[in-house]
Amino acid sequence: MTEARLTLGAWGEERAADYLSRQGIKIIERNYRTPVGEIDIIARHKSWLIFIEVKTRRSTLFGTPQEAVGPRKQRQIIRTAHWYLQNNKKLKLQPRFDVIAILCQSGAEVQITHIQDAFSLSD
Secondary structure (H helix, E strand, O other): OOHHHHHHHHHHHHHHHHHHHHOOOEEEEEEEEEOOEEEEEEEEEOOEEEEEEEEEEOOOOOOOHHHHOOHHHHHHHHHHHHHHHHHOOOOOOEEEEEEEEEEOOOOOOOEEEEEEEEEOOOO
């Protein structure tokens, strides 16, 4: 991955974290890495333990940011969430998988789309 893409991704994750905090959602982990994958943000809100994938794009030339979270990426996030849950059994919260799509086209306002319950264990 290029330095520019890494920088854009980190910038987007920072915007997503700010957005979540303003919504009253408590961030537990950021960039949670395991041998089976990585989850951008793990948060809790009310009875939910939320596993969040953040996708940031500068344009929609190759599709919207949320379209980049396809079945393969969803399976990887689910495997990583299982890993997290196995290592944090004391958390008695309902898991949920969200996607935060950030579009920052030049000359336009940053657009944040929060898709709650974007996919599930049965997808």
